[in-house]
Amino acid sequence: MSLPIRAVLFDLDGTLLDTAPDMAEAANKVLADYDHGPLTEEQIQANTSYGAKGLLTAGFGSIPSHLDAQQLRREFLGYYQQNICDGTSIYRGINPLLAYLDHQRIPWGIMTNKPGFLTELLLPFFPELQKAQVIVCGDTLTVAKPHPEPLLHASEMLGIAHTACAYIGDIEKDMIAANAARMHGYVAGWGYIGEDHTPSTWQAKGILPTPEALIDMLELQNNHQDSE
Known part of the structure; x- marks a missing residue:
């Protein structure tokens, strides 16, 4: 009990x-590198707590088979680390x-x-x-x-x-x-x-x-x- x-x-x-503003910005930079549009507000709200995997999967629809998920995560973390508290409150x-x-x-x-x-x-x-x-x-x-x-x-x-x-x-x-x-x-x-x-x-x-x-x-x- x-x-x-x-x-x-x-x-x-x-x-x-x-932390959504900064995490979403990092994800959007990765998506832009692969010619994908930015996340919607609804996608950001629903997926920020799932980290890089959640945000990037939402942005791509699903991680394309020709891309390495771990490499995408490293790219996300690199962008996020550079601007970790620009918009976080x-x-x-x-x-x-x-x-x-x-x-x-x-x-x-x-x-x-x-x-x-x-x-x-x-x-x-x-x-x-x-x-x-x-x-x-x-x-x-x-x-x-x-x-x-x-x-x-x-x-x-x-x-x-x-x-x-x-x-x-x-x-x-x-x-x-x-x-x-x-x-x-x-x-x-x-x-x-x-x-x-x-x-x-x-x-x-x-x-x-x-x-x-x-x-x-x-x-x-x-x-x-x-x-x-």
């Missing part, structure tokens, strides 16, 4: 940061949420599938995110989401039982990982959820419409405990 929430882990892209409501967690002494961290070198380049632009007590990236371990091990590793580093951790993310694989780790999985409803996505079927504990909704939920939990 899950314990009350004692720590919070966050996905990065589409949960803490709106922290989502409205995240700063108050993190301030609340700090004030309540609730440990929090980041568990992202973003490669470590890109995460290390990006986070210094957002000092508030560097306060995370743990940062686990897509290549920290030999497996990444939807495998639960990175989440279990993060909770162990925080010193909090995995069943007492919440994981906040904006795609189905985030909820698959959270459930496999027996964590409280909540959908970041403000993130990169496309029109064809159905978060109500992702077996999450709930869908948070805004970051502040997590504050409200934690306050209700605390009030319930105080009344017992």
Whole structure:
């Protein structure tokens, strides 16, 4: 049985940061190199959390058989690294949420599938995110989401039982990982959820419409405990 929430882990892209402008720009540069038009806004919204593979597959329709997917990914990463924070911003409501967690002494961290070198380049632009007590990236371990091990590793580093951790993310694989780790999985409803996505079927504990909704939920939990 899950314990009350004692720590919070966050996905990065589409949960803490709106990285779509810079990731889409990198993808569009790759597409232009191969005489393809740019991504639509709908494609960007639906695929940014799936990284290079998601954006390029959407842009090409499918990766052409005569092109090497790994080479395309390297080209994408090269463009993205050059302009990693030209248009990226922290989502409205995240700063108050993190301030609340700090004030309540609730440990929090980041568990992202973003490669470590890109995460290390990006986070210094957002000092508030560097306060995370743990940062686990897509290549920290030999497996990444939807495998639960990175989440279990993060909770162990925080010193909090995995069943007492919440994981906040904006795609189905985030909820698959959270459930496999027996964590409280909540959908970041403000993130990169496309029109064809159905978060109500992702077996999450709930869908948070805004970051502040997590504050409200934690306050209700605390009030319930105080009344017992």
